[in-house]
Amino acid sequence: MTFHYPNGQAYLVHDDKKKSKKQLNKKKVSYSNRGMSLEDDLTRTNEYYLLKNRAVIHKKPIPIQVVNVDYPRRSAAKITEAYYKKASTTDYNGVYRGRYIDFEAKETRNKTSFPLKNFHEHQIKHMNACFEHGGICFVVIRFSSINRVFLLNFPQLKNWWQQQFDENGKKSIPIKALIKEGYEIKYSLAPRLPYLDLIDTLYSFK
Amino acid sequence: MTFHYPNGQAYLVHDDKKKSKKQLNKKKVSYSNRGMSLEDDLTRTNEYYLLKNRAVIHKKPIPIQVVNVDYPRRSAAKITEAYYKKASTTDYNGVYRGRYIDFEAKETRNKTSFPLKNFHEHQIKHMNACFEHGGICFVVIRFSSINRVFLLNFPQLKNWWQQQFDENGKKSIPIKALIKEGYEIKYSLAPRLPYLDLIDTLYSFK
Numbered sequence: 001m002t003f004h005y006p007n008g009q010a011y012l013v014h015d016d017k018k019k020s021k022k023q024l025n026k027k028k029v030s031y032s033n034r035g036m037s038l039e040d041d042l043t044r045t046n047e048y049y050l051l052k053n054r055a056v057i058h059k060k061p062i063p064i065q066v067v068n069v070d071y072p073r074r075s076a077a078k079i080t081e082a083y084y085k086k087a088s089t090t091d092y093n094g095v096y097r098g099r100y101i102d103f104e105a106k107e108t109r110n111k112t113s114f115p116l117k118n119f120h121e122h123q124i125k126h127m128n129a130c131f132e133h134g135g136i137c138f139v140v141i142r143f144s145s146i147n148r149v150f151l152l153n154f155p156q157l158k159n160w161w162q163q164q165f166d167e168n169g170k171k172s173i174p175i176k177a178l179i180k181e182g183y184e185i186k187y188s189l190a191p192r193l194p195y196l197d198l199i200d201t202l203y204s205f206k
Numbered sequence: 207m208t209f210h211y212p213n214g215q216a217y218l219v220h221d222d223k224k225k226s227k228k229q230l231n232k233k234k235v236s237y238s239n240r241g242m243s244l245e246d247d248l249t250r251t252n253e254y255y256l257l258k259n260r261a262v263i264h265k266k267p268i269p270i271q272v273v274n275v276d277y278p279r280r281s282a283a284k285i286t287e288a289y290y291k292k293a294s295t296t297d298y299n300g301v302y303r304g305r306y307i308d309f310e311a312k313e314t315r316n317k318t319s320f321p322l323k324n325f326h327e328h329q330i331k332h333m334n335a336c337f338e339h340g341g342i343c344f345v346v347i348r349f350s351s352i353n354r355v356f357l358l359n360f361p362q363l364k365n366w367w368q369q370q371f372d373e374n375g376k377k378s379i380p381i382k383a384l385i386k387e388g389y390e391i392k393y394s395l396a397p398r399l400p401y402l403d404l405i406d407t408l409y410s411f412k
Contacts, residue, residue, distance in 0.1 A: 056335045058295055061269035064285065079270065079288040089264055093299060095308070098340025100301035129262045134304025 038107050038142045038149070042092065045191040055196060057094030057101060063087055089126045096196065097205060100135035102127065107142045113172035114141050116164050124161050127154050136199060140185065141178065148175075151198050152182035244313050244348045244355070247398045248298065254397040261402060263300030263307060269293055295332045302402065303411060306341035308333065313348045319378035320347050322370050330367050333360050342405060346391065347384065354381075357404050358388035 039059070049055045068081035090104040104127070106118045119139075131137040137154035152173075160177070163169045178184075183198040199205070245265070255261045274287035296310040310333070312324045325345075337343040343360035358379075366383070369375045384390075389404040405411070 050335070053335075053338075056332070056339055056341075061267040061291075062272075063267035064270050064272075064288070066268075066270075077290055079290070080286060082270070082285040082288055084283055084285070085267075095306035095336050095339045095341040098306070099304065100306040102301070126262070129256070129259075130301050132259075133262055133301045135262075135301040 037144070038105050038140070041187075041192045042105055042140070045193045045195065046092070046094075048191040049196060055094060055096040055101070057092060057096065059092050060087075060089070086120070086122075088122055090123055096136065096199065099203075100130065100133070101137075101199070102130045102135050103138050103140060105140040105142070107144050109143075109145050110172070111143060111145050111175075113174045114143075114178070115172040116161060117171070119157075119161065124158070128158065131155070136203060138199075138202075140193070140195060141173075141182075143175065149185040149187070149193060150175075150178040150182045151185055151195055151202075152178060153202055156181045243350070244311050244346070247393075248311055248346065251397040251399045251401065252298070252300075255402060261300060261302040261307070263298055263302065265298050266293075266295070292326070292328075294328055296329055302342065302405065305409075306336065306339070307343075307405070308336045308341050309344050309346060311346040311348070313350050315349075315351050316378070317349060317351050317381075319380045320349075320384070321378040322367060323377070325363075325367065330364070334364065337361070342409060344405075344408075346399070346401060347379075347388075349381065353393075355391040355393070355399060356381075356384040356388045357391055357401055357408075358384060359408055362387045 043059060046055075046057045046059070049057060063085040064082050065085050066079055066082045068079070070078045070080050072078055090102055092105065093100070093102040095101065104119070104123055106114070108114050108118065127137045131154045139152050139154075139157055140149060141152065142149045160170075160173050164171055183202070185193050185195050185198060188194055249265060252261075252263045252265070255263060269291040270288050271291050272285050272288045274285070276284045276286050278284060296308055298311065299306070299308040301307065310325070310329055312320070314320050314324065333343045337360045345358050345360075345363055346355060347358065348355045366376075366379045370377055389408070391399050391401050391404060394400055
């Protein structure tokens, strides 16, 4: 199944032609592709914003614990053993209109709700601290099966996060709630995901 | 040679007892140790600021290009081939008093001046963009041989960076200039390097 942007351009699925038996593990492949496309869209969006001098926002590198490094040549240290570490913060941060901006991007294959288990306690804590210090904090959620992307500001996310621990608390955010409490980010040509326009509305910037 | 904090505590030199022939390559060892101690001091300082709810500032992970990953078990992906990538931004960023804060930390073994070649063009460009967008941008420079640490605000760093391309331009910043145009960060017990106090002075925060 191929998704298309409103302009007809298809999503690139990078490893279509190279599927090994291992990669055919359905869950693993789907996670990988899901990660690629929203991340790719946001990276290109941020590059556009940087080019247009609108904001300076970067994705942080993935935290990796290096265990062993070979030095075959002085100029090219080769890491031969390393492991992925759990991120202690969010994926994206930077500066916009002098303000600190910090957000996390997540995808789901679900069509009607977003499972809260996709967030980690430490990410919520980090966003809470940033928000309390005056930062602009939010999440970008993509429903990959229906290709709709939403922005939810941190205070609303916090409410949803906290209610899950109540008796009969919901374990996911219904898409209807995202439509009502959040903002849908509509794909465009450039930038692909114009999320800063929604931030302008949300924070009443001119 | 062992350095001591004003409180008498010695710097930890982690690989003293494990020096292989390769590690005895003088330049390599010195770079490694230099990196460890200023980074360690700043990490502990940032942890202190986070604990005291004064600011949310983290070091970004080192960017690594992963080439090959083994999956011996589902839960522990092992990276078997990877390479260090050049950082496109600075090492530290976060939020302080609602403002975006962004800085780079560097060390030198020199005693009288800091060589400008320690900065990369793209780091200066990144800091320039952040500063223009209203961020708080500066560098922390440690002279490891004499154990003195200075904070230099971005506008002053930019002047020094640019003059090096002039005829007879200096290729390093004399320590005298750092004393005059910057601020010395005096070691303390907690936080180890109280650089935010200097930011308060510099940006006239109460």
